[in-house]
Amino acid sequence: SQQGEEDPQALSIQEGENATMNCSYKTSINNLQWYRQNSGRGLVHLILIRSNEREKHSGRLRVTLDTSKKSSSLLITASRAADTASYFCATEDSGTYKYIFGTGTRLKVLA
Amino acid sequence: EAGVTQFPSHSVIEKGQTVTLRCDPISGHDNLYWYRRVMGKEIKFLLHFVKESKQDExxxxxNRFLAERTGGTYSTLKVQPAELEDSGVYFCASSRGQGTDTQYFGPGTRLTVL
Structure with missing residues (x-):
């Protein structure tokens, strides 16, 4: 599997429901970040979680990190149509500082 | 403060031609990164500048790809000659420092090679 692999690849939900996306990675990391990309637009940074943190919240976003399983999850609560986008996780490799992105999860929120 | 900007937003060229992409990082950010995403694949790191020096390429x-960052401000990424497989979205990002500093991404340049 790819470093920074998101799961599922595509997700379609109704407005108001929660959306959960997962990310797995392979190497040791300094931090993991989640990004959103609206169609045709640039990446927007959502949240950064450091390797010594287990959970972070930002508004309707909740990110967890399990370094023992090398995985992270992004939960968007009470989703809105405006949340429709592709979501990427990116891991910063410890030592090299390179970011490795996955292929992303395409989220579609239906009004 | 202004974000990372990239120019052009979209470029369509013929195979064999040359294209130069430009990235203007956030002012004061010494670190500048180039990434690209080809169709259906993950976003991949290309290179990293610290000021005007290539930290990691x-x-x-x-060797059809040449990146420069003269003066440690904006950066250019030249593709010469372009091939079909170079089509994709090229992202630039900048950060003040390394390590735990957040990288701020530009909107990307969509390159289409026909």
Missing amino acids: SGMPN
Whole structure:
């Protein structure tokens, strides 16, 4: 599997429901970040979680990190149509500082 | 403060032609990164500048790609000659420092090679 692999690849939900996306990675990391990309637009940074943190919240976003399983999850609560986008996780490799992105999860929120 | 900007937003060229992409990082950010996403694949790191020096260019796919950052401000990424497989979205990012500093991404340049 790819470093920074998101799961599922595509997700379609109704407005108001929660959306959960997962990310797995392979190497040791300094931090993991989640990004959103609206169609045709640039990446927007959502949240950064450091390797010594287990959970972070930002508004309707909740990110967890399990370094023992090398995985992270992004939960968007009470989703809105405006949340429709592709979501990427990116891991910063410890030592090299390179970011490795996955292929992303395409989220579609239906009004 | 202004974000990372990239120019052009979209470029369509013929195979064999040359294209130059430009990235203007956030003012004061010494670190500048180039990434690209080809169709259906993950976003991949290309290279990293610290000021005007290439810190890491291990992700550059081949010698048809040349990146510069004269003066440590904006950066250019030239593809010469372009091939069909170079089509994709090229992202630039900048950060003040390394390590735990957040990288701020530009909107990307969509390159289409026909």
